[in-house]
Amino acid sequence: MINFVPMDFIIDATLKALKHLYNADITAEDISLQQTRKEFEGQVTIVTFPFTKVSRKSPEQTGADIGEYLKNEVAEIADFNVIKGFLNLSIADVYWLKQFYNHILPGDGIVAEPNGKKVMVEYSSPNTNKPLHLGHVRNNLLGYSVANILAAAGYEVIKANLVNDRGIHICKSMLAWQKWGDGETPENTGMKGDHLVGKYYVVFDKEYKKQIDDLKAAGQTEDEAKKNAPLIKQAQQMLQQWEAGDQEVIDLWSTMNGWVYAGFEKTYKALGVDFDKFYYESNTYLLGKDIVDEGLEKGVFFKKEDGSVWIDLTEDGLDQKLVLRADGTSVYITQDLGTAQLKYNDFNMDESIYVVGNEQDYHFKVLFLILDKLGKSWARGLYHLSYGMVDLPSGKMKSREGTVVDADDLIREMKETAKEHTEALGKVDGFDEEEKTTLYQTIGMGALKYFLLKVDPKKRLLFDPNESVDFQGHTGPFIQYSHARIRSVISRGALQLEDVMPLTEVSAEERDLIMVLGQYPEAIQVAAQGHNPAAIANYVYEVAKLYNKFYHEHQVINAETEALKRFRLQLSTATANVIKAGMGLLGIDVPERM
RNA sequence: GGUCCCAUAGCUCAGCUGGAUAGAGCAACAGAUUUCUAAUCUGUCGGUCUCAGGUUCGAAUCCUGAUGGGAUCACCA
Numbered sequence: 001m002i003n004f005v006p007m008d009f010i011i012d013a014t015l016k017a018l019k020h021l022y023n024a025d026i027t028a029e030d031i032s033l034q035q036t037r038k039e040f041e042g043q044v045t046i047v048t049f050p051f052t053k054v055s056r057k058s059p060e061q062t063g064a065d066i067g068e069y070l071k072n073e074v075a076e077i078a079d080f081n082v083i084k085g086f087l088n089l090s091i092a093d094v095y096w097l098k099q100f101y102n103h104i105l106p107g108d109g110i111v112a113e114p115n116g117k118k119v120m121v122e123y124s125s126p127n128t129n130k131p132l133h134l135g136h137v138r139n140n141l142l143g144y145s146v147a148n149i150l151a152a153a154g155y156e157v158i159k160a161n162l163v164n165d166r167g168i169h170i171c172k173s174m175l176a177w178q179k180w181g182d183g184e185t186p187e188n189t190g191m192k193g194d195h196l197v198g199k200y201y202v203v204f205d206k207e208y209k210k211q212i213d214d215l216k217a218a219g220q221t222e223d224e225a226k227k228n229a230p231l232i233k234q235a236q237q238m239l240q241q242w243e244a245g246d247q248e249v250i251d252l253w254s255t256m257n258g259w260v261y262a263g264f265e266k267t268y269k270a271l272g273v274d275f276d277k278f279y280y281e282s283n284t285y286l287l288g289k290d291i292v293d294e295g296l297e298k299g300v301f302f303k304k305e306d307g308s309v310w311i312d313l314t315e316d317g318l319d320q321k322l323v324l325r326a327d328g329t330s331v332y333i334t335q336d337l338g339t340a341q342l343k344y345n346d347f348n349m350d351e352s353i354y355v356v357g358n359e360q361d362y363h364f365k366v367l368f369l370i371l372d373k374l375g376k377s378w379a380r381g382l383y384h385l386s387y388g389m390v391d392l393p394s395g396k397m398k399s400r401e402g403t404v405v406d407a408d409d410l411i412r413e414m415k416e417t418a419k420e421h422t423e424a425l426g427k428v429d430g431f432d433e434e435e436k437t438t439l440y441q442t443i444g445m446g447a448l449k450y451f452l453l454k455v456d457p458k459k460r461l462l463f464d465p466n467e468s469v470d471f472q473g474h475t476g477p478f479i480q481y482s483h484a485r486i487r488s489v490i491s492r493g494a495l496q497l498e499d500v501m502p503l504t505e506v507s508a509e510e511r512d513l514i515m516v517l518g519q520y521p522e523a524i525q526v527a528a529q530g531h532n533p534a535a536i537a538n539y540v541y542e543v544a545k546l547y548n549k550f551y552h553e554h555q556v557i558n559a560e561t562e563a564l565k566r567f568r569l570q571l572s573t574a575t576a577n578v579i580k581a582g583m584g585l586l587g588i589d590v591p592e593r594m
Numbered sequence: 595g596g597u598c599c600c601a602u603a604g605c606u607c608a609g610c611u612g613g614a615u616a617g618a619g620c621a622a623c624a625g626a627u628u629u630c631u632a633a634u635c636u637g638u639c640g641g642u643c644u645c646a647g648g649u650u651c652g653a654a655u656c657c658u659g660a661u662g663g664g665a666u667c668a669c670c671a
Contacts, residue, residue: 029611032612034613037614037615039615040614047613049613049651050613052651083614084613085651085652086613086614127671167671168670169671306669317597318597319667322668324669325669326669329669331670331671335671358599358664359664359666360665360666361597361599361665361666362597362665362666362667363666363671365598386599388599388600388664389665425632425633443633451606454607454608455607455608458599459599459600459607460599460664462605462606470606470619470620471633472619472634473618474606474607474608474618474619474620475619475633477633478634480633481634482634484631484633485630485631485633485634488630488631489630489631492630493630534607534608538607538609538618541608541618542618545618548634548635549635551630551635552626552635552636555629557630558629594631594633
């Protein structure tokens with residue numbers, strides 16, 4: 001099942017056993033180890049069904065044969081039992097203690113050795129015409145977390161943000177502000193810049209709709225009215241002026257984009273995400289035409305009579321796809337072809353991950369396929385991290401119907417809720433105001449981030465604005481609380497980490513905790529390979545749960561002996577370290593006190 | 595209509611390179627604090643793993659088909 005790291009000696013010994021008992025040559029892949037279910041005695045289970053062919057005995061007898069051999073030949077294997085086709089092995093306590101002191105307590109594998117590979121993670125990639133909403137929040141948290149996980153797995157990581165700062169949608173906000181803005185600025189209204197610009201995007205839409213209705217009343221069809229409305233024509237004209245470098249339009253564009261960036265920066269900061277490299281579509285939108293030429297030369301693309309350029313992907317089960325308009329202007333995919341090349345030229349990375357919603361699955365399938373057909377060596381390293389939409393109980397979020405969950409509102413509400421919970425529990429008596437503010441932020445964001453990241457990215461996510469995010473159970477605050485409690489114990493214990501006193505046995509709770517702590521490096525690798533922060537989220541939850549069980553069963557500071565006390569303090573320290581590191585991969589802070 | 599994704603407890607989700615009696619949390623109910631933080635812990639209740647076939651010693655997991663939900667199939671981005 002999942003990650004069972006330091007168990008190679010069992011596989012080796014089992015191979016020897018099979019050779020010795022049945023003269024069977026079996027490879028390590030044929031041996032399936034799993035963690036023993038908790039209702040049975042033991043920690044590691046070997047499934048013996050596959051061996052019955054070579055043993056020519058029943059699964060039970062086969063298990064007993066192998067178990068007997070292992071118990072006699074392998075010092076670490078203390079005992080075994082066989083239930084049906086399952087051979088359950090009890091590993092000696094000293095083995096677990098050795099693992100703990102040699103690897104876990106020193107923090108082996110909390111960050112992997114560099115693997116020499118470079119990966120780019122592109123995420124966020126916002127439009128600059130409206131504020132961020134819950135969907136963007138999921139995107140940002142996923143991208144940031146995946147970047148952290150890859151770094152922990154040994155990659156060199158570049159976090160990139162491709163800002164969509166040009167196009168007709170930007171012109172809509174600009175035009176509406178010009179017409180009805182009345183000189184409003186973030187300064188004189190006190191509004192956050194991205195919200196101010198978003199307000200005019202909505203104004204545009206409203207006025208545009210009015211014009212469409214008027215035209216329809218005058219006898220035009222819906223489609224005609226949409227094309228002929230004066231506002232849309234003006235917006236299109238503005239886009240042309242922008243592309244022609246009209247100074248007035250460019251100035252307005254710079255000003256309003258500046259407002260938006262200032263607003264985004266605040267939201268990014270509140271979310272705790274950051275970037276190493278920004279790309280702007282205003283700089284990249286003309287890229288890709290070289291690649292179109294290249295594709296024509298190589299015969300990968302073809303030109304139609306009207307001059308438009310296409311690629312035929314029907315053999316790959318897809319359609320024909322336009323890559324350049326007849327008038328020579330770019331479409332979306334042209335830019336993305338060019339930008340992909342640009343990124344590669346800039347960084348020469350081995351892999352490149354695009355964190356983009358699953359509504360663009362088809363686009364990326366086509367994009368990667370085209371680059372591959374063009375013979376780009378790096379195309380195989382491209383990956384679309386496709387995530388599901390965030391839905392409300394009423395269905396999809398729709399800005400026009402006002403059902404969008406605004407990122408800034410949500411963040412504020414989370415902090416507020418954290419404050420209410422904390423105060424109700426009377427947890428902040430010794431805190432000054434600044435510490436309180438920090439704590440509420442840590443907990444509120446912890447709850448939100450964990451809520452969004454614990455779900456498999458590819459699945460749709462249901463968010464009910466009327467039902468507050470939980471703070472108990474399988475949640476961020478639960479894990480944060482566990483951490484704070486551990487830190488509290490440690491600070492009372494006055495521990496010298498280098499003090500090792502000989503122990504020869506551990507309790508079941510201690511052993512389980514050591515086992516799961518030892519799986520952290522593997523959890524990182526699993527999460528990295530699957531581009532899946534949820535794997536880390538669930539892992540850390542498991543750690544916190546096991547510690548809480550241990551905490552409930554055993555005294556740390558008032559342990560029966562000095563040796564036990566020290567060991568338990570060390571175990572607590574190692575647990576806190578893993579929780580902190582794991583939550584860090586999710587972009588979640590853990591407090592010392594709460 | 596073509597293609598892609600999803601379907602597990604009342605709700606939200608794990609589990610999916612095939613392995614034991616399918617697990618958590620929430621909700622409901624019952625308990626635990628003279629002991630290191632009860633945002634905790636223990637227990638009870640709760641399942642035809644959407645359905646039907648197939649492969650296998652063994653299927654929630656793999657294959658085929660169906661049903662339901664979502665996305666996409668723009669000279670928008």
